[in-house]
Amino acid sequence: MATEPWKAKDWFVSPWNYADEAVKDLNFAKQIKVHDVTLRDGEQQTGVIFSKDEKIRIAEALAEAGVHRIEAGMPVVSASDNEAIKEIVKRNLGPEIFAFARCMVDDVKRAIDTGVKGVVMEIPSSMHLVENAYRWKMEKAIETSIESTRYAHDNGLEVVFFPIDFSRAELKWAIDLIERVGKEGHMDAVALVDTFGVLSPHAARYFAREVKKRLNVRLEAHFHQDFGMGVANTIMALAEGVEVMHTTVLGIGERSGNTPMEEVVMALKTMYGQDIGIDTTKLTPLANLVQRLAGVQVPSNKAIVGSGLYQIESGIIASWFKNCGEQMATELFPIRWDAVGQPPADIVMGKGSGIDSVNIWLQDLGMQVSDDDAMTVLQAVKAYSLKNKKMLSKGEFRDLAKRVLGKAA
Ligand SMILES: CC(=O)SCCNC(=O)CCNC(=O)[C@H](O)C(C)(C)COP(=O)(O)OP(=O)(O)OC[C@H]1O[C@@H](n2cnc3c(N)ncnc32)[C@H](O)[C@@H]1OP(=O)(O)O
Numbered sequence: 001m002a003t004e005p006w007k008a009k010d011w012f013v014s015p016w017n018y019a020d021e022a023v024k025d026l027n028f029a030k031q032i033k034v035h036d037v038t039l040r041d042g043e044q045q046t047g048v049i050f051s052k053d054e055k056i057r058i059a060e061a062l063a064e065a066g067v068h069r070i071e072a073g074m075p076v077v078s079a080s081d082n083e084a085i086k087e088i089v090k091r092n093l094g095p096e097i098f099a100f101a102r103c104m105v106d107d108v109k110r111a112i113d114t115g116v117k118g119v120v121m122e123i124p125s126s127m128h129l130v131e132n133a134y135r136w137k138m139e140k141a142i143e144t145s146i147e148s149t150r151y152a153h154d155n156g157l158e159v160v161f162f163p164i165d166f167s168r169a170e171l172k173w174a175i176d177l178i179e180r181v182g183k184e185g186h187m188d189a190v191a192l193v194d195t196f197g198v199l200s201p202h203a204a205r206y207f208a209r210e211v212k213k214r215l216n217v218r219l220e221a222h223f224h225q226d227f228g229m230g231v232a233n234t235i236m237a238l239a240e241g242v243e244v245m246h247t248t249v250l251g252i253g254e255r256s257g258n259t260p261m262e263e264v265v266m267a268l269k270t271m272y273g274q275d276i277g278i279d280t281t282k283l284t285p286l287a288n289l290v291q292r293l294a295g296v297q298v299p300s301n302k303a304i305v306g307s308g309l310y311q312i313e314s315g316i317i318a319s320w321f322k323n324c325g326e327q328m329a330t331e332l333f334p335i336r337w338d339a340v341g342q343p344p345a346d347i348v349m350g351k352g353s354g355i356d357s358v359n360i361w362l363q364d365l366g367m368q369v370s371d372d373d374a375m376t377v378l379q380a381v382k383a384y385s386l387k388n389k390k391m392l393s394k395g396e397f398r399d400l401a402k403r404v405l406g407k408a409a
């Protein structure tokens, strides 16, 4: 590892992330893999609908970014999903392709028919959800899990067992049941599932540790964002040796969504020294593609991929940028724009602008003005921005500057 891994060409994070005392209990797996669920759980975000072709386009972009595994969908949801999964398998894009299924032999048959390598198999696992939401007896959940996971395995599929609401179940009891399904049925991996995003980071470590003690299979983290904890929880689980993280592009997904891939990937790389092999320069183009095809609004300040992250309005920051230049851009941005495929930093003009911003824009227009005139323009910019509740375009700035300085437009 580099001697100062917190400060590299492309990033500058806190040195404390690497302090011996801070890292002593972190036990990351040698190879951490991304299992992308944008095409299944991501599409479960209300109102998000991907056509077959859109799913294929997203799968291609995920493959280009180096995602290790794609959950391409649930065949029973629609004929279009079924066809999309088949086509994604056929294209042999690079990542392993999995399908999602209920713990039902019929669902597994549909997965087999698509040609996928593996299947993520869901079953409710908390007593309250089984009784209240499914109105089943627990024994039914166990029997159908055993029968269907065995069927999947016997037919050549890799099985990731997916206990819905695992994080709200009585832990020891749930592990006992899962152990039984593993013995009498089959599982190659178990997902630590926080269906309702109700796990805290300290409990995520405990969760991973307790399951790891008892189940000798690969563990995978599937966390939701109801309290915004998905990223922290995923990293804490990975720090306990969990090998696979389930994420979506932009964190789209059911309710407040899933763990956003771009955030975990960049946090792992910069704050934990874990490069998991994703081409991070593809993160913003991938996010832009998914945003467009999903038709969702993404806040401009969204971590890593937001459209406004490298726009500098605040005058003080604009002065920092003037002094640091592109060379020392990580003094004011924790990650360089090109490392995540963002456009270069840009000074924009608005109510928060300062004198350096105005002088830079005036210079760009070829206007040499006195300090007093620059101040007059700055005050006019602030008034204009406040009145119109917007930033100024280059054209608006030029017209305003010429008007207040008494020059012909
Ligand atoms: C926490 C979450 O994320 S929930 C979101 C889950 N994802 C989705 O719902 C994806 C979109 N859903 C759909 O397209 C449809 O709901 C489908 C195709 C999945 C199912 O179709 P539906 O018309 O709702 O139900 P369908 O009648 O086919 O199946 C219901 C049966 O599945 C059984 N079932 C439900 N979940 C499971 C499971 N995990 N394992 C085994 N059986 C299950 C039910 O008990 C019921 O059985 P029964 O007919 O013997 O009573």
Ligand SMILES: O=C(O)CCC(=O)C(=O)O
Binding pocket: 041, 122, 164, 165, 193, 194, 195, 196, 222, 224
């Ligand atoms: O129930 C399902 O179909 C999906 C469940 C899920 O993604 C979750 O529990 O987080």
